[in-house]
Amino acid sequence: MKILVLLSQVPDTTARIAFTNDNTQYDSAGVTFIVNPYDEWYALVRALELKEAAGSGSVTTITVGGADTDATIRKGLAIGADEAVRVDAQPTEALQVAEHIAAYAKDRGFDLVLAGKETIDHNGGQVGAMVAELLDLPYVPLASKLDVNGTVATVERDVPNGVEVLEVSLPVVIGAAKGMAEQRIPNMRGIMAARTKPLTVVPAAAVDNTGGTVKFELPPAKGAVKMIPVEEAGKLIELLHTEAKVI
């Protein structure tokens, strides 16, 4: 089984969020970058598990970005991916990311394309579905479980008040959510091996331009918390009703 995993670089989950250049750019000064958790913990690890269970196949990661993402890409190789591809481009919107990835994946015969359900910086959850559309493949978002039996994938996804179990024939694109796998910490052997695994840089594809983010803003600072003594706890309900007017 030939698996492609979409790997994105994002600021660490605890990174300070600030903007520069008149709030048009993320301020990355002093920020540690990581592999997007949904891509790493769920998509990549499940891809490795499926390859291990099958006893054959390959796991390739693909990232769209500059050379500054190479350290993050090596982390994916250290966890166990066989090879990595970086499309050398600076996308400004989700559709461009998808177009770069689809241009690479087209005609390469991947059986399974796995992406995290969304990135923790842009939170769009768009790229997986867009890649699927551009490759004319089915797509299942928000999948919490994935098994492959021959050429059929069984996928579970959370829906309001329950779980839906789906079947879909390969090839397919899946958006991976929590539950699909457990995080793997790379060991020393993996980290050493990652240094010599192939990281292929491919040139940017022709992409569309449909707009993008023009400005960021931070939410207004929260006012002081109003504390209610525990003896008068019931007053909370009264305040939520009469003062906050939300119940």
Next chain:
Amino acid sequence: MSVIVFIDSRGDKIPKAAQEAVTYASQLAGGPVTVVTFGGSTLLESLGAQGAKKVIVARGVAIVDGQQLTKLVCDVATKESATTIVCVHDGTGKAVAPRVAARLKAGHVAGALGLPVDGRFKRNVFSGKAQAWMEVTSPIKVISLSPNSIPIAKGEGTVAVEEYSGDLGAARITVKEVRKAGTGIPLPEAEIVVSGGRGMKGPENWAGIEELAQLLGGATACSRPVADMHWRPHHEHVGQTGLAIRPNCYIAIGISGAIQHLAGVNQSKVIAVINTDPEAPFFKAADYGIVGDAFVVLPKLIEAAKKLNAER
């Protein structure tokens, strides 16, 4: 500007988020709009109240197959010469809206928080820790609306319901099983959410959380450790790796408020926190706080909620 809106109407009732999306589309258009949908709801005429004039429904489609639904939406978009396609930013919308955008080379706003200001759409980024203003420059726009973003219009209007007659091809996805875990208000739609954490000490203690949620007409949620320990089902987990919700009122009981939890709830309009630890980080993000034991506070809240319900 011609606006169409795609909604999921498989259930008996038209979901709240779908009614919001139709309201939003009609406000964007400045008049009645065409709705495109699938499933068997018999209440499609009621969408006139939210500003629909026509509903085109693919009755035979009962499951979320992104490719079939993308064809449906694109067919109707062409027929109606739509320049804006509104979707809901939920499980169905996430399977369809980005595909429609990719097919039509349309800019896509994933999770708009309201009507545009000076042509720019606001959405959450960095897991709710910041917002971005987005501009769409392509001739066609796809706008996915976040649930709980605008009040539902309650106007009057008549609706012509039309059956979609095109060919959507065979579904490539089949549903083997649906496991229902509850019948309450779906969490992403809930305006009031009562949530429990490790401070609840065990699944057997959830009756109080459920009772309070029910009295307030809300839904129940939980923190990640609670879902990981299987005290509560995973679909109730809110936070960075679970659901991100934005109710009017979030009541957190026995949750310390780690940054990953806050990422899922920091868009709530009002947050009330009950925790034994006065240093719990959640108090810094809260509007109201009570330092106290859940088992002391919950009965008092339930009693107060009963009193409030009796009075109104």
